[in-house]
Amino acid sequence: MTQPDYELDVRPIIAKGGEPFGAIMEAVATLAPGQGLRLLAPFKPVPLFHVLGQRGFEPTAREIGNGDWEVTFRPATGEQNSGAEVSAPVQSVDPSTWPEPAVELDNRGLEPPEPMVRTLEGVEALTSGQTLAALLPREPLFLFEELEARGHLWRGSFEPEGHYRILIRRG
Amino acid sequence: MMHSALSRWTMSYFAAALFFFVGAQVLMVVGYGFPSVAAEAPETLVVVHMVTIGWLSLLMCGALFQFVPVLIARPLRGEGLVLPALLCLLAGLGCLLGGFIELSGAFETGVPLLAFAGVLLPAGFVLAAYVLGGTLWGARLPLPARFVTVGLPSMLVTALLGALFALLLSGYLPALAEFDFRAQALPVHIAIGLGGWLSFSAIGVSYRLLPMFMLSPDKERRSSKIVWWAGAIALLPVALATPLASLFGTPDVAPSARVVAVLLGGISLVFYGVDLAFFYRHRKRRAVELNSHAAKGAFLALVLSATLLLALLASGTVEQHAGALLYLVAFGWLSGLGLSQLYKIVPFLTWLECYGPVMGKKPTPRVQDLVAEPRDRIWFVAYFLCVTVGAAALLAEQPGLFRIAAGGTLLATLAIVTELVLARRLKNVPYAQRAPEGALPPRLFLPRTH
Structure with missing residues (x-):
C-alpha cells in the first residue's frame, strides 16, 4: 500500500553550483501520504534532517562511497529504524557544502x-x-x-x- | 577584537576637535581677533587656525579614519600611525598658535615656535594622508571615496603652503622672503584648504551618510559624477594658476583661471543641490532625524556662501568682505555639517561599541535612545540662526553684534557637546536598558584598553 520512495539526486545540481533546496522542497510537496524521499547528495545533509524533521520526516543516512550520501526520509509514523544518525554538524568551511538557508x-x-x-x-x-x-x-x-x-x-x-x-x- | 571595524582613535580626534571649536568661539566672544583687529592680524590667525586645523581638520581626519575603511570594506592600513598623526597635529597646532601669539607681542619664548609648527603640522597631515591614502590605494572606489581622493592631496597642498608661511614668518626661509606669498599663495592656501580638503571631503562623506540614514537610493547618479568632475577640475586652476603664471611669466592668466574655477565650482554645487534634493525627496524613512534636518541648515549656508561670493565678485568687494564670506563657509557650511553629523555618528559608534557584543542576543536600546532629539532641536536652530546673524554683522561691520552672535553659536555648541557627552555616557538610555549583561560601556573619548 505504500508507494516506493521518491528518488531525488541533487548531486548534479550541486555540481553545477546550483541550489538544491528548492528541488528538495518541491519533491517533498509531491510526496503521497506515507511515501518517503530517497535523497542522493554529495555530503551528509544534516541540516536538512532538522528542516524535514519539523515536517514529520525521519532520516536514515548511509554513506555510499566517494563522500556521497544516501538519505531516506520517511514519515515519522511509519515503522523506522531509529538508528539514524542525527549528530555532528557539517564542519566544512566550503560554502558549497552548506545546507540551504533555514x-x-x-x-x-x-x-x-x-x-x-x-x-x-x-x-x-x-x-x-x-x-x-x-x-x-x-x-x-x-x-x-x-x-x-x-x-x-x-x-x-x-x-x-x-x-x-x-x-x-x-x- | 583584533581587527576592529571601529576606528580606535576617532573619538579622541572628535574630542580634540570640539575642544578647539569651543575655544575658538570663546575667543570670538571676548573679541579676540577679527573683526576687532585686522583680518591678517596674528590674533585672527590664532582663531582661524583653531577653527580650520583644530576643529575642522581634526574632525575630518577622525571621521575619515572611521569612514574610509567602512566605505571600501577594507581595514585601515597603518592604523598604528593614527595616534602619532594626532599627536603631531596637536603639538604642531600648539606651536602654531604659540607662534602667532608671539607675533602679536603678548609674550616671547625665544623658541622658534612657527618653525616647529611648520614641521610638525605637515608631518601630522602626511601621516594621516599616508594611512588614508594607503587604505584607498588599489581599492575599487565608490563615489564618496573618490571625493576623499581629491580631499587628501588638497590637504597636503594646504599643509605644505601653510608650512612655507610658517617658516617664512619664523625667518627660516630668507631666500623666499622676496616672493609675495600673501598675494600669490594665501588665496590658494585658503581656497584649496576650505574648498578642496574640507568641502570636497565633506561632500563625499555626505553622499554616503545622508542616503544611509534616510534610506534613500544611493546608486551612483550621473549628476553626482558631474559634481565630482566639475569640482575636481575647478580646483586645478585654483591650485596651478599662480605657479604656472609665475613659471611662464604670464600673470594675467590668474583672473581668467579664477573665472573658470568659479564657473566649474558653481556647476558642481548646482548638481550637488540636485542630488541632495533627490536624497531627501526619495528617502524611504518618513521621519527625518535631527541630524539630517540640521544638515539642511549647512546646505543652506553653502548656498548662501556661493550667492555671497557671486555678489562680492560682481560688486568687486571680495577683499573687503572676505571675512564674512569665510565665516559663513567655515561656521555655516562646514561646522554646521560637522555638528549635525557628529550628532548621529557619535551615538551610532557609541552604540556599536557598547551593544555590538550582545546584538541579537539581548534586547538593546535603539541608537536614537542615546540622544534626546526634541530637546536638541532648538540648539541647532539657534546655531544656524546665530551664524546667519554673525555673517550679516560682519558684512554690516558691526563687531558688537558679531560678538553677541558668536555668544549664541557658542551656547548652542556647548549644548550639543553636552548632549554628545551624555550619549557617550549612555545617560539618556533608561537605566534598566542601559547595560545588559555583556554590553561594554565605552570610555568618554579614549579607546578601551585591552
Missing part, C-alpha cells in the same frame, strides 16, 4: 544598525550548522566583525541591483 531575511529597507541587529537575531535563533540568508543594503563591515567574534562562517557578494546578499552558517 531562514531568509530581507533587511534592505531598515535604518542602520537594524539590518545588522535583525541578521544577528536570526543567526542566534539557528541551531549549530544551520544557515541564514539575508539581503542587506550594503557590505556590512561591522557585521563581519561580530560574526567572526562569535565564531560563525559567512560568504557574501553584491547582487546586480546593488545590495548585498550574505549567507551565514552558525558555528
Whole structure:
C-alpha cells in the first residue's frame, strides 16, 4: 500500500553550483501520504534532517562511497529504524557544502544598525550548522566583525541591483 | 577584537576637535581677533587656525579614519600611525598658535615656535594622508571615496603652503622672503584648504551618510559624477594658476583661471543641490532625524556662501568682505555639517561599541535612545540662526553684534557637546536598558584598553 520512495539526486545540481533546496522542497510537496524521499547528495545533509524533521520526516543516512550520501526520509509514523544518525554538524568551511538557508531575511529597507541587529537575531535563533540568508543594503563591515567574534562562517557578494546578499552558517 | 571595524582613535580626534571649536568661539566672544583687529592680524590667525586645523581638520581626519575603511570594506592600513598623526597635529597646532601669539607681542619664548609648527603640522597631515591614502590605494572606489581622493592631496597642498608661511614668518626661509606669498599663495592656501580638503571631503562623506540614514537610493547618479568632475577640475586652476603664471611669466592668466574655477565650482554645487534634493525627496524613512534636518541648515549656508561670493565678485568687494564670506563657509557650511553629523555618528559608534557584543542576543536600546532629539532641536536652530546673524554683522561691520552672535553659536555648541557627552555616557538610555549583561560601556573619548 505504500508507494516506493521518491528518488531525488541533487548531486548534479550541486555540481553545477546550483541550489538544491528548492528541488528538495518541491519533491517533498509531491510526496503521497506515507511515501518517503530517497535523497542522493554529495555530503551528509544534516541540516536538512532538522528542516524535514519539523515536517514529520525521519532520516536514515548511509554513506555510499566517494563522500556521497544516501538519505531516506520517511514519515515519522511509519515503522523506522531509529538508528539514524542525527549528530555532528557539517564542519566544512566550503560554502558549497552548506545546507540551504533555514531562514531568509530581507533587511534592505531598515535604518542602520537594524539590518545588522535583525541578521544577528536570526543567526542566534539557528541551531549549530544551520544557515541564514539575508539581503542587506550594503557590505556590512561591522557585521563581519561580530560574526567572526562569535565564531560563525559567512560568504557574501553584491547582487546586480546593488545590495548585498550574505549567507551565514552558525558555528 | 583584533581587527576592529571601529576606528580606535576617532573619538579622541572628535574630542580634540570640539575642544578647539569651543575655544575658538570663546575667543570670538571676548573679541579676540577679527573683526576687532585686522583680518591678517596674528590674533585672527590664532582663531582661524583653531577653527580650520583644530576643529575642522581634526574632525575630518577622525571621521575619515572611521569612514574610509567602512566605505571600501577594507581595514585601515597603518592604523598604528593614527595616534602619532594626532599627536603631531596637536603639538604642531600648539606651536602654531604659540607662534602667532608671539607675533602679536603678548609674550616671547625665544623658541622658534612657527618653525616647529611648520614641521610638525605637515608631518601630522602626511601621516594621516599616508594611512588614508594607503587604505584607498588599489581599492575599487565608490563615489564618496573618490571625493576623499581629491580631499587628501588638497590637504597636503594646504599643509605644505601653510608650512612655507610658517617658516617664512619664523625667518627660516630668507631666500623666499622676496616672493609675495600673501598675494600669490594665501588665496590658494585658503581656497584649496576650505574648498578642496574640507568641502570636497565633506561632500563625499555626505553622499554616503545622508542616503544611509534616510534610506534613500544611493546608486551612483550621473549628476553626482558631474559634481565630482566639475569640482575636481575647478580646483586645478585654483591650485596651478599662480605657479604656472609665475613659471611662464604670464600673470594675467590668474583672473581668467579664477573665472573658470568659479564657473566649474558653481556647476558642481548646482548638481550637488540636485542630488541632495533627490536624497531627501526619495528617502524611504518618513521621519527625518535631527541630524539630517540640521544638515539642511549647512546646505543652506553653502548656498548662501556661493550667492555671497557671486555678489562680492560682481560688486568687486571680495577683499573687503572676505571675512564674512569665510565665516559663513567655515561656521555655516562646514561646522554646521560637522555638528549635525557628529550628532548621529557619535551615538551610532557609541552604540556599536557598547551593544555590538550582545546584538541579537539581548534586547538593546535603539541608537536614537542615546540622544534626546526634541530637546536638541532648538540648539541647532539657534546655531544656524546665530551664524546667519554673525555673517550679516560682519558684512554690516558691526563687531558688537558679531560678538553677541558668536555668544549664541557658542551656547548652542556647548549644548550639543553636552548632549554628545551624555550619549557617550549612555545617560539618556533608561537605566534598566542601559547595560545588559555583556554590553561594554565605552570610555568618554579614549579607546578601551585591552
